[in-house]
Amino acid sequence: xxxxxxxVLCCLLAQAGQARAELPFGPGEKITYEISWTFIRAxxxxxxxxxxxxxxGPPEGRKALHVRALAKSTPFIDTFYKVRDxxxxxxxxxxxxxxxxxxxxxxxxxxxxxxxRFDPGGSVAYRYSKGAxxxxxxxxxxxxxxxxxxxxxxxxxxxxxxxxxxPVTDGEKAVTGKARVLRRExxxxxxxxxxxxxxxxxxxxxxxxxxxxxxxxxxxxxxxDARRIPVRVQSKVIVGHFTMEMTGYEPPQKRP
Numbered sequence: 001x002x003x004x005x006x007x008v009l010c011c012l013l014a015q016a017g018q019a020r021a022e023l024p025f026g027p028g029e030k031i032t033y034e035i036s037w038t039f040i041r042a043x044x045x046x047x048x049x050x051x052x053x054x055x056x057g058p059p060e061g062r063k064a065l066h067v068r069a070l071a072k073s074t075p076f077i078d079t080f081y082k083v084r085d086x087x088x089x090x091x092x093x094x095x096x097x098x099x100x101x102x103x104x105x106x107x108x109x110x111x112x113x114x115x116x117r118f119d120p121g122g123s124v125a126y127r128y129s130k131g132a133x134x135x136x137x138x139x140x141x142x143x144x145x146x147x148x149x150x151x152x153x154x155x156x157x158x159x160x161x162x163x164x165x166x167p168v169t170d171g172e173k174a175v176t177g178k179a180r181v182l183r184r185e186x187x188x189x190x191x192x193x194x195x196x197x198x199x200x201x202x203x204x205x206x207x208x209x210x211x212x213x214x215x216x217x218x219x220x221x222x223x224x225d226a227r228r229i230p231v232r233v234q235s236k237v238i239v240g241h242f243t244m245e246m247t248g249y250e251p252p253q254k255r256p
Contacts, residue, residue, distance in 0.1 A: 023095065024154055024227045027051050027065075028253030031229060034190060035071070036243045043083060045071040045244065047150075047230075049252065055090040055099045059120055064090040064099050069147055081108045089147040095155055097122055101145035101171070116145055116171040127171030139174045143167040149177070154228040158197045160184055178202040187221055187232060189245040194231050196221040 026049060033045040046069065053066040066088065073083035085107065090100040101116040114129045118139075125143065127135040144152050149168050156164065163180045179201040186195050199220045221232040233244040 022155075025049060025151065026252035028250065030248075030250040031246060032248040033244045034247050036245075038241050040077075041074055042077050043071060043073040044247075045069065053090065062099065063093055065093055065095065065151070066090050067147055067151060083107045087147050089145050091144070091148040091151065095148070095152050097142050098145045098148045101147065114171065116169070118143070125169045125171055125174070135172055137169055137171060137174050139169050140167040143169055143174060146170060150230065153179075154222075156228075158199075158222065158224070158228065160197070182219075184224060185221065189231050190247045191231065191245075191249060194221070194229075195224045196231060197224055 028049065028051075030046060030048040033047075034041065035043045035045055048068050048070075050066040050068055053064050054060075055062045055064040067090075069085075069087040071083060071085045073081065077083070083106065086102075086104045088102045089098060091098050098116075098118050100118065103112070103114055105112045112129075114127055114134070117126045117128065119125070122141050122143065123139060125137045125139050126133060127137070144166065146168060149166065152166065153164070158181050160181055160183055163178065165176055165178050167174055168177050169175070179199055182198045182200050184196070185198050186193060188194075199222055201218050201220065217234075217236045219234050220230055223229045223231060229246070229249060231246040233242075235242045
């Protein structure tokens with residue numbers, strides 16, 4: 001389940017260049033979602049910015065924005081396909097590049113855990129599993145991981161017809177992702193009615209079920225206000241339709 005969320009986040013593409021004081025999010029922000037597969041309520045997910053953190057070195061002492069995504073299946077789904085997934089990302093305070101990425105994935109009998117460490121110079125991403133180096137990827141400057149990419153996207157003003165590109169890596173390969181804003185729409189979710197921009201990420205570089213689905217589609221609705229909150233995600237793939245809708249939002253904590 002969180003594999004799907006990570007793929008979605010990987011496709012929300014933009015370049016970030018605003019100062020931290022201008023960011024539309026911050027520590028304390030928490031977004032909750034309900035996930036459905038076709039007509040079945042499959043699980044819940046959260047996106048949360050944790051308290052200000054110092055990223056694990058080397059080098060030591062770098063301040064970072066710490067983001068965490070969690071997903072779990074419902075008790076009904078647990079009976080035949082239990083999901084307990086966690087993704088964490090540490091990104092520079094200005095949201096211009098990733099520092100560290102951790103993924104702990106448990107879906108049925110499938111279990112995978114790995115870490116991506118970004119070289120301090122921003123030119124190499126190292127992927128580790130069980131403490132051992134598994135791969136190294138040459139990356140462009142300003143590269144993100146699949147989770148921090150979402151927050152980089154949220155730093156950019158949106159308009160109909162606007163197109164975005166930015167480098168992103170999962171530690172196995174680095175790609176240039178693309179997305180475009182199709183139109184403006186008002187939608188209703190369990191959290192209320194929202195004025196949004198409909199964003200269509202390009203899916204050709206996404207693996208997994210998207211690669212096996214020649215007619216796959218992916219759409220993301222982002223609020224048209226300064227917060228740019230992802231309130232709905234919909235995908236059509238070979239195994240059915242997936243929807244993730246926002247059920248609650250907690251704003252960032254006010255700074256003293």
